[in-house]
Amino acid sequence: MLHLALFTIFGAVAVAGAVNLLVQRHPINSALSLIAVMASLSVEYLLLGAEFVAAVQVIVYAGAIMVLFVFVIMLLNAGEEELTRGSRVAILVGIPGVLIGAVLIAWTLVQHSGTGEVAIGALPGRPETIGWLLFHDFLLPFEVTSILVLIAIMGAVVLAGRPVPTSQQPRKEA
Amino acid sequence: MLSITTFVIVSIIKSVIAILLLLTAVAYTVWLERKVVGHIQNRWGPTRVGPFGLLQPLADGLKFILKEDLTPPHVYKPLYIAAPMIAVIFAITSISLIPIGNWVSIAGIHTPLEITDVNIGLLIILGITSMGVYGVALAGWSSNSKYSLLGGLRASAQMVSYEISLGLSLVGVLIMAGSFSLRTIVDAQGGTFWGFIPRWNVFHGQEVAFFVYLMSAFAETNRVPFDLPEAETELVAGYHTEYSAMKFAMFFMAEYANMITVACLATLLFLGGWHGPLFGPPLLQGILPVFWFVLKVFCFLFLYIWVRGTLPRFRYDQLMAFAWKFLFPLAVANLAITGLIVALRS
Numbered sequence: 001m002l003h004l005a006l007f008t009i010f011g012a013v014a015v016a017g018a019v020n021l022l023v024q025r026h027p028i029n030s031a032l033s034l035i036a037v038m039a040s041l042s043v044e045y046l047l048l049g050a051e052f053v054a055a056v057q058v059i060v061y062a063g064a065i066m067v068l069f070v071f072v073i074m075l076l077n078a079g080e081e082e083l084t085r086g087s088r089v090a091i092l093v094g095i096p097g098v099l100i101g102a103v104l105i106a107w108t109l110v111q112h113s114g115t116g117e118v119a120i121g122a123l124p125g126r127p128e129t130i131g132w133l134l135f136h137d138f139l140l141p142f143e144v145t146s147i148l149v150l151i152a153i154m155g156a157v158v159l160a161g162r163p164v165p166t167s168q169q170p171r172k173e174a
Numbered sequence: 175m176l177s178i179t180t181f182v183i184v185s186i187i188k189s190v191i192a193i194l195l196l197l198t199a200v201a202y203t204v205w206l207e208r209k210v211v212g213h214i215q216n217r218w219g220p221t222r223v224g225p226f227g228l229l230q231p232l233a234d235g236l237k238f239i240l241k242e243d244l245t246p247p248h249v250y251k252p253l254y255i256a257a258p259m260i261a262v263i264f265a266i267t268s269i270s271l272i273p274i275g276n277w278v279s280i281a282g283i284h285t286p287l288e289i290t291d292v293n294i295g296l297l298i299i300l301g302i303t304s305m306g307v308y309g310v311a312l313a314g315w316s317s318n319s320k321y322s323l324l325g326g327l328r329a330s331a332q333m334v335s336y337e338i339s340l341g342l343s344l345v346g347v348l349i350m351a352g353s354f355s356l357r358t359i360v361d362a363q364g365g366t367f368w369g370f371i372p373r374w375n376v377f378h379g380q381e382v383a384f385f386v387y388l389m390s391a392f393a394e395t396n397r398v399p400f401d402l403p404e405a406e407t408e409l410v411a412g413y414h415t416e417y418s419a420m421k422f423a424m425f426f427m428a429e430y431a432n433m434i435t436v437a438c439l440a441t442l443l444f445l446g447g448w449h450g451p452l453f454g455p456p457l458l459q460g461i462l463p464v465f466w467f468v469l470k471v472f473c474f475l476f477l478y479i480w481v482r483g484t485l486p487r488f489r490y491d492q493l494m495a496f497a498w499k500f501l502f503p504l505a506v507a508n509l510a511i512t513g514l515i516v517a518l519r520s
Contacts, residue, residue: 028253028312028315032253032312039305042301051293051294051297052294052297055294055300055301056297058301058304058305059301059304059341062301062304062305063300063301063304063305063307063337064304064334064337067304067307067308067311067330067333067334068334070308070311070315070330071327071330071331071334073315074311074314074315074323074327074330075327077323126293127294127297127354
């Protein structure tokens with residue numbers, strides 16, 4: 001009962017935050033809506049018994065990645081976005097598209113619901129289980145992913161550190 | 175097992191007590207800081223209001239409430255108002271998972287001395303404190319002033335950088351205790367070596383981790399020598415330049431509440447929590463653990479203030495280089511060595 005109530009409330013918050021993310025004109029409001037989405041998602045994970053994923057969702061996404069988003073928005077001092085022709089077309093086509101997609105997904109879920117129920121907390125979500133899975137059963141994919149991230153970081157450093165070609169540099173006045 | 179009504183009532187009582195205790199502690203940490211820094215600088219600190227200036231926090235609070243709450247015309251209002259609330263909410267929430275002593279039984283109700291005992295308590299505290307950076311960042315941005323913006327930028331970059339070494343310094347302790355539960359971590363530190371050295375993590379192979387934690391904690395709470403976000407000589411007052419009255423006081427409260435949380439965490443993870451010599455009649459034995467806990471937190475806060483009275487401020491590039499080139503590799507090395515030793519022992 002309490003689970004269902006919390007699930008509904010935070011599900012509604014997540015959807016409302018996602019809609020607000022698209023509706024808001026100012027980037028910082030959109031970023032904050034995304035943080036609300038992340039936070040309510042983490043509560044949903046917690047309700048499903050995935051406590052470690054819930055905590056990591058907040059620490060990594062809401063606490064670190066979104067801070068960088070907000071940081072960049074602050075640094076560029078981005079102002080309100082103007083509607084362009086492209087975004088008007090996107091609104092005209094996108095909203096019906098999203099509605100159709102949502103109805104399709106809901107229809108599929110309703111068709112297949114009741115095929116198998118899982119009790120809340122029955123799936124392994126404890127830190128020990130996740131650690132065992134990551135460092136034992138899925139060790140190779142885990143390490144490969146970490147190398148992938150490392151390569152991405154090195155790529156970013158190379159791109160950022162590339163010297164500007166001399167022809168593009170502002171000419172110094174003599 | 176408690177019935178749900180009892181549980182709710184007990185939780186509400188504990189929450190109210192925790193918040194009152196925290197706010198009182200915040201007020202008197204400010205008093206302590208003014209007193210100690212005053213004596214370090216050969217001054218008296220507050221002396222006029224009450225004996226030893228003990229009523230000064232009350233007078234300060236009254237002043238903050240009665241002052242005019244000025245909102246500059248150029249701010250982005252919704253976030254300007256929300257920012258201090260965000261800062262103070264997350265600062266106060268994080269105290270709810272800190273255990274200050276063993277379980278107690280009062281009138282047949284058996285309850286832990288904290289608001290709630292969660293088996294991933296440490297992770298949740300880290301999550302809550304990592305959200306606290308938004309208060310500072312948004313305050314800097316929404317004030318629409320260059321000093322505030324620079325302060326906010328510095329604060330968010332600094333807090334994100336130091337959070338990494340802070341988190342990594344805790345992993346060694348987690349490996350040794352094998353749990354995220356703060357209660358289990360403290361229980362693992364009971365007993366002594368050779369009868370007189372306590373088995374606290376700081377004497378048990380985690381000296382380096384404690385050092386990394388100490389440095390990162392100073393930076394996370396924006397305290398001297400890492401108080402670049404509010405460097406008076408460069409940025410007027412940093413992210414809270416445009417704030418006045420109670421909104422300013424909320425940032426102040428958040429900063430000191432964060433200091434207390436960090437001190438509590440240091441006590442729980444490295445200094446053995448409420449472990450200490452127990453003696454005397456049963457009533458005294460019940461109170462002593464809480465006393466030891468508070469004493470350790472007090473010592474940690476005193477260290478904070480002592481450092482503030484002693485050290486000058488870093489330069490910003492030194493601050494970042496220190497985080498990424500020194501603390502981070504040190505924390506990783508500590509983690510690797512701790513992991514290796516624990517793996518070899520088991």
